[in-house]
Amino acid sequence: MQCLCKGGLHYDAPSKGDYGICRMGLMVPESVELFVGPSACGRHGALGAIKNGYKDRIFYLYLSQSDIVSGYDDIIGDAVAEVLDTLEKAPKVIVMIFTCLDDLIGTDHEALKEALSDRFPGIVFQSSHMNPIKTDTSEPPAQAIQRDIYRTIATDFKNRGIRPEDIKKDAFVNILGAYEPLPESCELNRIAPLKHVTGYSSFSDFTAMASSRLNLVLTPLGRLAAKDMEKNFHIPYLEVPVSFDPEEISESYKAISQALGMDTVPDFEADRRAAEIAVERTRALVGDLPIIVDSSATYHPFGMAQALLGFGFNVIRVEAEAVIKSDEDHMEWIRANHPEVEFYRPDSCEAVLFDHRLTESLSIGIQAAYMAKSRYIADMFADLQMFGYDGIVSLMRRITEAYQNPRDLKQLINEYGLVI
Structure with missing residues (x-):
């Protein structure tokens, strides 16, 4: 695997950004x-x-x-x-x-x-x-603000004299680290009813998230929140990163079922088959079109790239400012099995040379689309509304839509409303 850009000074492209700390903090109702x-x-x-x-x-x-x-x-x-x-x-x-x-x-x-x-x-x-x-400490801002969202519940309980042992648990499972809730089509909804911070309009109703029996951490953003809620509300947590590999998804469901004390793992064979069909159709549609995966679309770009390579797609490049620990094994797999795949750092000072553009390509993520000037852009950001086999179906749908209906990059960036 060849790295196309060096480290050193950082370049922030117009496509760089996130929800922003202020926007995340305002997820707290009222x-x-x-x-x-x-x-x-x-x-x-x-x-x-x-x-x-x-x-x-x-x-x-x-x-x-x-x-x-x-x-x-x-x-x-x-x-x-x-x-x-x-x-x-x-x-x-x-x-x-x-x-x-x-x-x-x-x-x-x-x-x-x-x-x-x-x-x-x-x-x-x-x-x-x-x-x-x-950013490079044990409490990066994006994780800390997610933790602080739920600390408002702890403060409210403290003010009202409610102790952790007084909280009666319900049958719900919290989704942490995701900016948006999972769609109803996601098979995870069939394991347990789900809660997400955006599902509440009043603060008093929002405090019910302290009553859930399990926290599922879908992205690294939720890690500090989960640890804090375990301490404050006695809610155990399980990290199940968003994945597009059917085998990894199967293992995640086994872990979730075990954490919920279920005797058997729900039968999701029909969902898995639906994902396989979606992959087959999408692969036939795009053929050998070069595909670029970037970390603005998913927190595990090497994991997504590995899955797509396994499906038979022509992944030629992965773009990421850094490699998180849970994505390192995926990177090593690509390095060993597909050394032709390039690794590009969009924040490198050399990125401003724009000497690795590839117009006839499909980028999954707006950072890659900007740097490569891709004709086709899959509308995906931060693993939003992605999980399980339904996540694979959603990814294939977005690749299909990108190929059939090219989008304007500037319009996409404006729609995301990102803040550096």
């Missing part, structure tokens, strides 16, 4: 956000809020140099009061987003939240951070 930091730090988030329709739920406390030098704990309470004065209805939760400088200053957030709770009773306060300086 919440608003107070962004605390220098004005330059809030620019991207503010534009994203306008673009994605949540600008009325996010407020900004811009810090001056004197605020940073003298401390800003005391002015946050006044900012909260001002926010509440502008709202017709008081929120149930206020998520405070702090920037990198707060990590360096060392604000006592527990004391801050206690003071705010005393001043504004009935509101849950949660401190979160937009701090890319911690």
Whole structure:
């Protein structure tokens, strides 16, 4: 496997981005956000809020140099009061987003939240951070904000004197780490009823996620949340990464069934056969068209590439800024069995040369589509609504749609509403 770009300085293409920390924090029902930091730090988030329709739920406390030098704990309470004065209805939760400088200053957030709770009773306060300086630590921002979403429930329970042992468990299973719930067509729904944060419009109903009997972690984003919920709500968790390999999917269902105490694994042979048929039809349609897989589409691009190679597709390149640990075995398999497949880093400083473009290709992911200038773009981002055999069917459908109805890349990027 040949790496086409070196490391060093990073390049951020217009296609780079994610949901953004602020957008993720607002998944909490009946919440608003107070962004605390220098004005330059809030620019991207503010534009994203306008673009994605949540600008009325996010407020900004811009810090001056004197605020940073003298401390800003005391002015946050006044900012909260001002926010509440502008709202017709008081929120149930206020998520405070702090920037990198707060990590360096060392604000006592527990004391801050206690003071705010005393001043504004009935509101849950949660401190979160937009701090890319911690990206390569044990608490990367995207994982930490997912954890903090569910910590609002823990804070609410603490305020109301509810102990973990007081929580009565139900038959539901939580889906963690995914921006969107799984579709009804996914066979996982037939194992157990599922809960997802976006399924709630009220905070009181949202707290029912603390009553579930199992957390399923579908992407790395949910890992810290699962560990935290095990501690706070005594909910066990199981990591079952999204996969497009039928054998890996089968093993995931065995693990899920065992975790739920089921005597047998549900029969999903019909679902598996439907996935195989979808693969056969799609493979016949696209033929030997070069395919590029990138990490904006899936958290395991090497895993997807391995599955597609096994199906007989002509995967020629994998694009990723880094290789997560759970994808390393897939990368090694490709290196050993398909050394002709290229590895490309879209964040490399050499990427701006655009000397590896391949217009007659199909890219799965907008990063790869931008870098290769692909004619065909499979509309897929962050493993959204993907799991199990239904995920394979969905992937094949998106490849088919990309091939039959080419999309405009700029339009796709705008529709995703990504924030760097």
